[in-house]
Amino acid sequence: MRYMLLFHYSEESEETLGAEALAEGRRAMAAYAATLEQAGILVSSQILQSSTVTTTLTATGGEPRIQDGPYADTKEQLGGVVVIDVPDLDTALTWARQAPPAAWGTVEIRPGAVHIEDGAWVPLVTSHPPGEAARVAERAARESFGRLVALLAASTGDLQLAEDTLAQAFEQALVTWPRDGVPGNPEGWLLTVARNRQRDFWKSAAHRRSAPLEDAADQGSAPLVGLDEDAVPDRRLALLFVCAHPAIAANVRTPLMLQTVLGFDSAEIARAFAVPAGAMSQRLVRAKRRIRDARIPFAVPGRESMNERLAPVLEAVYGCYALAWPDRGDAGSLAGEARYLAITVARLLGTQPEAWGLAALLTLDTARAGRPGGPYLPLEEQDPSGWDSGLIAEGEHYLARAGRPGQAPGRFQLEAAIQAVHCDRARTGTTDWPALRILYTALVAVAPSLGGRVAHAAVTGRTDSPRHALDLLEALPPERERFQPYHAVRGDLLARLGRHEDAAAAYAQAVELTTDPAVRAFLTTRRSPGEMSDQAGTV
Known part of the structure; x- marks a missing residue:
C-alpha cells in the first residue's frame, strides 16, 4: 500500500525559526528520505519551497485564472511530500513519527487512490496479473532470502529470530499481496514486516520473562551495524565469517552458511553433500541450537581470524555457485552473486591464494555459461566461439594472482587451472x-x-x-x-x-x-x- 506523508507547518514557525534552523530542517528531511530509501520503502520525496513563491491556477466561472501566491489565505503551509510503500497504516504511522516535522509541525498520512469503485476509494497498488504475487514472493525467497536475513541479523545479532520473522513476513505476503497487490519494492516490504515482527517479539511478555538479564541489557544492540564497510563491504560476507566460528562443528559450518546466509533449503544442501535430507536437517537444527545455547558471539572477526575461518567461507560460496549453476549465465542470479562474493573476499584479504583461486574458478566457468534456460551441452560439444573472452581473460588474471612460487596449489587453484585448460580450447581448438x-x-x-x-x-x-x-x-x-x-x-x-x-x-x-x-x-x-x-x- 502506498501512503503519502504531507508535512505542514505554520507561517509563524517559518518566521521565528530563522534561516539557519530552516536549513537544518531541510538537511534533516534529506537524511530522513535517505533512511526511507535504505529501508526499501521510499517511492518519491520532495521538499517544497515557501508558499510565497507559489503560482496558483484556479477556475472561476469556467475560466482558468493564474495568480502568484497560495490559493488560500491560510497560516498553515505544505512544506514537503514523501510517498512510501508499506504494508499497512500502522507501519506508515511508525515511519511518520520519525519524520522531523513530527516534532514541530503536522504530518498528514493519506493512502493513495486511483479511482472510486462501488462508492469506495480503491488503494493505489502496483498492478500485477493474477498469480503474480506468488511468483514474486517465490523469486524474492530464491534470490533475496539470504540478503534479507543478513540485514535482519545485522541489527539484532539473533540469527534464528531473523529467519523466523522473515518466514512470517513471507507468510503475510502470500496473504496480503494477492488481495492488495504486489508492492513496488517487495524486498523492502518483507524487510519492514520482518522488523516489525522482531519488535513485537521483543515486547512480548514471554520474551521478557525468558531473556537473561544481560540479554535485556543488550537488547537492540547491533553487532554488524558498526561494520566497517571498507573492511567487509558486504553484510552477507560478514555473516559468512560469523557462521564460521570455531565453536560450530566443522562439518556443519558450510551447510549452515548455505541455508542461513545464502538462502538454500536443507533438501538442496543435502543433495549437494550427498547425504540424506533428514540427516542434513538435523545437523542444521543442532548447529542453530548450539549457537543459541553456547551464546556464540555474533561479531565480525578480526583480519587474522578471517584468515583462520576462510576455508568454510570459500566452501559456502562455491556451494552457492554449484547449487545455482544452471543460472550462472545471469549476473543477477545466485550464481552471479556467488562469483561477486568470491571476488569480494579475494580483494578483501588480498594475499590469500585460495580466495583468488575461487574467484578464478567461478569466473572461468561463468565465461562458458550459455543462456539461462537453454539446452545443456557437455564441454566437448560446446562451441568456443560463444564463450566470453573478456571473462576468460579476467579469470586467468585472478588465477595468476593466486600463484605462489614454491607453494603447492590448493583445491580451488587446481580447479581453476582445470577450467583454464578447458577455456584454452577457444585458442587452440583442442582439449x-x-x-x-x-x-x-x-x-x-x-x-x-x-x-x-x-x-x-x-x-x-x-x-x-x-x-x-x-x-x-x-x-x-x-x-x-x-x-x-x-x-x-x-x-x-x-x-x-x-x-x-x-x-x-x-x-x-x-x-x-x-x-x-x-x-x-x-x-x-x-x-x-x-x-x-x-x-x-x-x-
Missing part, C-alpha cells in the same frame, strides 16, 4: 586431456571430494580406458549412490564399453537424481539406443 589428467590427479590428492574423484574417473576414461575409469568409480564410498554425476559418468563409460543395458540403467538413475530440466533432457537423450551406439564408437 589437452593429458594436462587435465595431471591436474585431476593432483586435485584428488589435495582434496579427495566425491565430485573431484568422479571427474578424475571421467578424464581417466578419456586418456586411459573406460574400464580403468569404472574401477575408479567402483572404489568410491556408498554416498556415490546419491550423487547424480556418478551415475551420469558411469553411464557414459558403460556405453563406451558397449554395455548398453547397464548404461541405460545408470542414465535412468542419473535422470531420477537430476533437478535441472535441461540436464534431465540431455541425459534422457543419452540413454537412447542410437546415442549409446555413437558413444560406443568413441572408445
Whole structure:
C-alpha cells in the first residue's frame, strides 16, 4: 500500500525559526528520505519551497485564472511530500513519527487512490496479473532470502529470530499481496514486516520473562551495524565469517552458511553433500541450537581470524555457485552473486591464494555459461566461439594472482587451472586431456571430494580406458549412490564399453537424481539406443 506523508507547518514557525534552523530542517528531511530509501520503502520525496513563491491556477466561472501566491489565505503551509510503500497504516504511522516535522509541525498520512469503485476509494497498488504475487514472493525467497536475513541479523545479532520473522513476513505476503497487490519494492516490504515482527517479539511478555538479564541489557544492540564497510563491504560476507566460528562443528559450518546466509533449503544442501535430507536437517537444527545455547558471539572477526575461518567461507560460496549453476549465465542470479562474493573476499584479504583461486574458478566457468534456460551441452560439444573472452581473460588474471612460487596449489587453484585448460580450447581448438589428467590427479590428492574423484574417473576414461575409469568409480564410498554425476559418468563409460543395458540403467538413475530440466533432457537423450551406439564408437 502506498501512503503519502504531507508535512505542514505554520507561517509563524517559518518566521521565528530563522534561516539557519530552516536549513537544518531541510538537511534533516534529506537524511530522513535517505533512511526511507535504505529501508526499501521510499517511492518519491520532495521538499517544497515557501508558499510565497507559489503560482496558483484556479477556475472561476469556467475560466482558468493564474495568480502568484497560495490559493488560500491560510497560516498553515505544505512544506514537503514523501510517498512510501508499506504494508499497512500502522507501519506508515511508525515511519511518520520519525519524520522531523513530527516534532514541530503536522504530518498528514493519506493512502493513495486511483479511482472510486462501488462508492469506495480503491488503494493505489502496483498492478500485477493474477498469480503474480506468488511468483514474486517465490523469486524474492530464491534470490533475496539470504540478503534479507543478513540485514535482519545485522541489527539484532539473533540469527534464528531473523529467519523466523522473515518466514512470517513471507507468510503475510502470500496473504496480503494477492488481495492488495504486489508492492513496488517487495524486498523492502518483507524487510519492514520482518522488523516489525522482531519488535513485537521483543515486547512480548514471554520474551521478557525468558531473556537473561544481560540479554535485556543488550537488547537492540547491533553487532554488524558498526561494520566497517571498507573492511567487509558486504553484510552477507560478514555473516559468512560469523557462521564460521570455531565453536560450530566443522562439518556443519558450510551447510549452515548455505541455508542461513545464502538462502538454500536443507533438501538442496543435502543433495549437494550427498547425504540424506533428514540427516542434513538435523545437523542444521543442532548447529542453530548450539549457537543459541553456547551464546556464540555474533561479531565480525578480526583480519587474522578471517584468515583462520576462510576455508568454510570459500566452501559456502562455491556451494552457492554449484547449487545455482544452471543460472550462472545471469549476473543477477545466485550464481552471479556467488562469483561477486568470491571476488569480494579475494580483494578483501588480498594475499590469500585460495580466495583468488575461487574467484578464478567461478569466473572461468561463468565465461562458458550459455543462456539461462537453454539446452545443456557437455564441454566437448560446446562451441568456443560463444564463450566470453573478456571473462576468460579476467579469470586467468585472478588465477595468476593466486600463484605462489614454491607453494603447492590448493583445491580451488587446481580447479581453476582445470577450467583454464578447458577455456584454452577457444585458442587452440583442442582439449589437452593429458594436462587435465595431471591436474585431476593432483586435485584428488589435495582434496579427495566425491565430485573431484568422479571427474578424475571421467578424464581417466578419456586418456586411459573406460574400464580403468569404472574401477575408479567402483572404489568410491556408498554416498556415490546419491550423487547424480556418478551415475551420469558411469553411464557414459558403460556405453563406451558397449554395455548398453547397464548404461541405460545408470542414465535412468542419473535422470531420477537430476533437478535441472535441461540436464534431465540431455541425459534422457543419452540413454537412447542410437546415442549409446555413437558413444560406443568413441572408445
